[in-house]
Amino acid sequence: MTGHSPLNIVLYRMRKPFLVLIITFSISMIGLLLIDGVDKNGDIYRMSIFDAFYFVTYTATTIGFGESPFEFTYSQRLWVSFTVYLTVLGWFYSIGTLISILQDKVFLLELSRGKFKRHVASLSEKYIIVLGYNHTTNEIIKRILAEGYRVIVIEKDEKKANELHFEGHTPYVPVLVADAFNSQVFLDAGIESRYCKAVVSVFADANLNLRVALAAKLLNKNVILAVKATTQHDTDNLMHIDVNIIKNPFKIVSSHMELAIKAPNLLKLERWLHGQGGLNLPITEFPKGKYIICGYGRFGKYMYDMLKKNKMDVTFIEIKDTQVPNMSTSSGHPLSYGAKEYHTKEFMINDADDKDNLIKAGIKEASVLLAGTDNDTVNLSIIATSKKLNPNLITIARENEMDDFSIFHNAKIDYIFIPANTLINNISNALINPLIDKLVNQIFHQDDEWGQHLVVELIKQIGANPLVHNLTINEPEAPEIITTLENKRIVTLELFHKSLRNHTLNNNVIPLLLLRDKEYTLLPKWDIELKEDDKILFACDENAKDDIEYIAQNGFEFHYAYTGIEKTRRTMLKKNKDI
Numbered sequence: 001m002t003g004h005s006p007l008n009i010v011l012y013r014m015r016k017p018f019l020v021l022i023i024t025f026s027i028s029m030i031g032l033l034l035i036d037g038v039d040k041n042g043d044i045y046r047m048s049i050f051d052a053f054y055f056v057t058y059t060a061t062t063i064g065f066g067e068s069p070f071e072f073t074y075s076q077r078l079w080v081s082f083t084v085y086l087t088v089l090g091w092f093y094s095i096g097t098l099i100s101i102l103q104d105k106v107f108l109l110e111l112s113r114g115k116f117k118r119h120v121a122s123l124s125e126k127y128i129i130v131l132g133y134n135h136t137t138n139e140i141i142k143r144i145l146a147e148g149y150r151v152i153v154i155e156k157d158e159k160k161a162n163e164l165h166f167e168g169h170t171p172y173v174p175v176l177v178a179d180a181f182n183s184q185v186f187l188d189a190g191i192e193s194r195y196c197k198a199v200v201s202v203f204a205d206a207n208l209n210l211r212v213a214l215a216a217k218l219l220n221k222n223v224i225l226a227v228k229a230t231t232q233h234d235t236d237n238l239m240h241i242d243v244n245i246i247k248n249p250f251k252i253v254s255s256h257m258e259l260a261i262k263a264p265n266l267l268k269l270e271r272w273l274h275g276q277g278g279l280n281l282p283i284t285e286f287p288k289g290k291y292i293i294c295g296y297g298r299f300g301k302y303m304y305d306m307l308k309k310n311k312m313d314v315t316f317i318e319i320k321d322t323q324v325p326n327m328s329t330s331s332g333h334p335l336s337y338g339a340k341e342y343h344t345k346e347f348m349i350n351d352a353d354d355k356d357n358l359i360k361a362g363i364k365e366a367s368v369l370l371a372g373t374d375n376d377t378v379n380l381s382i383i384a385t386s387k388k389l390n391p392n393l394i395t396i397a398r399e400n401e402m403d404d405f406s407i408f409h410n411a412k413i414d415y416i417f418i419p420a421n422t423l424i425n426n427i428s429n430a431l432i433n434p435l436i437d438k439l440v441n442q443i444f445h446q447d448d449e450w451g452q453h454l455v456v457e458l459i460k461q462i463g464a465n466p467l468v469h470n471l472t473i474n475e476p477e478a479p480e481i482i483t484t485l486e487n488k489r490i491v492t493l494e495l496f497h498k499s500l501r502n503h504t505l506n507n508n509v510i511p512l513l514l515l516r517d518k519e520y521t522l523l524p525k526w527d528i529e530l531k532e533d534d535k536i537l538f539a540c541d542e543n544a545k546d547d548i549e550y551i552a553q554n555g556f557e558f559h560y561a562y563t564g565i566e567k568t569r570r571t572m573l574k575k576n577k578d579i
Contacts, residue, residue, distance in 0.1 A: 293372060
């Protein structure tokens with residue numbers, strides 16, 4: 001019955017009860033029409049159809065207004081006695097069926113669906129469709145709402161959908177209980193609307209993510225897709241259908257590790273851009289020594305590729321011997337060394353939580369231990385055992401369940417990797433501020449010297465925790481600049497460097513990225529000429545951020561920054577006349 005209106009469900013399910021009511025009413029009325037009665041003068045009379053219907057109606061519903069229109073004969077009373085039982089049973093059957101319909105799960109779901117569709121149709125703000133509800137998507141929802149977007153959720157599990165309602169998000173987040181891969185569900189969620197800006201899919205099932213992405217792209221080719229991937233194969237499949245945002249938490253963490261090894265200043269910049277700390281935090285560095293990695297799953301494969309690329313001494317400990325025939329790099333290619341060396345030198349099939357096995361793997365000489373299994377208890381136990389054998393060991397742990405955060409924190413682990421957190425930070429930033437995501441991608445191609453220079457400049461000119469602000473040169477965000485450009489005047493980036501308090505002074509601001517015609521310019525020069533639809537990402541303080549917004553939107557402030565002349569109403573009138 002899915003897809004039918006609640007009214008259709010009621011009418012369909014009430015066919016038999018309606019038929020029973022019609023039959024019982026008809027039999028009762030026919031008897032009253034055929035049996036002779038006596039009026040107040042003692043003359044014989046027969047009821048009219050209306051009188052019979054009226055009497056049966058209030059008798060069947062047990063209201064009972066008395067004998068009408070005249071006092072009944074015994075024959076009539078005998079027949080009425082029979083019809084009372086007959087019609088009351090018919091009414092009870094009908095009412096009971098109606099009550100069961102109102103409690104029916106399908107009916108309630110259709111009522112909820114109707115309410116959901118009306119709410120979606122009434123939205124006149126930008127919104128993002130989030131598929132599935134759990135801790136990860138809940139955090140993503142919070143960040144999206146904080147940026148002024150609306151959110152629509154599709155969740156198959158009714159219990160989880162109720163949990164979302166209890167969260168009490170503001171503004172209200174409508175949720176539809178349905179399978180996300182159903183195209184009709186996407187249509188109900190408003191994917192074809194011009195206000196629908198993105199779809200988020202972070203299911204654990206890679207095939208489901210791919211299926212959802214395909215359906216979304218077919219229904220709205222312009223919608224932005226943010227999808228989770230955990231292998232290179234998943235990533236390739238998603239890229240083939242032009243998914244905009246593909247985030248692999250295991251690959252991201254391996255990239256962070258690589259930056260910590262060879263370019264820690266770039267890692268510092270990346271964390272600052274994702275709101276995970278200021279530029280004055282200690283640099284996370286990992287030594288170039290022996291690494292022991294416990295667990296060779298999806299995470300371990302990426303770590304192996306990264307560490308081998310950086311010529312690190314790596315030993316894996318994996319308890320499942322079923323992994324051995326399938327051992328390969330994350331790119332899908334078999335490892336290049338022989339099977340014998342593979343088992344004895346770089347790979348141990350054994351329990352990593354065993355003291356003797358850790359010693360055989362070289363834990364006492366190791367510099368870094370990574371507990372990367374998919375079991376939090378095992379990871380904590382491995383860390384505890386390893387620390388006893390080598391107190392100077394740098395420890396890294398994978399935390400799978402967010403509920404265990406306090407336990408991991410108290411274990412004094414040097415670096416905790418939480419796949420869910422990585423996914424939350426990267427997908428949220430890519431959706432809310434795509435320029436930051438693009439800047440991070442650009443940063444990864446630089447060296448540590450470049451990163452150190454930028455960190456020093458940011459701290460020197462702005463402070464340890466600069467704000468990040470983006471501006472698009474268009475009519476809604478920068479009307480004054482658009483007007484000036486339309487009048488064939490040149491406007492350079494230097495305009496946003498000027499202080500509105502004193503034209504001879506500069507604000508604390510550094511342009512980080514310029515996007516123009518799908519091309520990115522890293523750290524653009526101040527003398528670059530602005531064009532319509534340019535997107536600029538600034539690092540600045542609160543004062544500079546306010547000035548940038550005033551210059552872009554306020555005619556008086558723009559005039560002062562552009563000409564250096566104090567703005568007055570007469571000046572503005574003259575300027576407009578000249579233009």
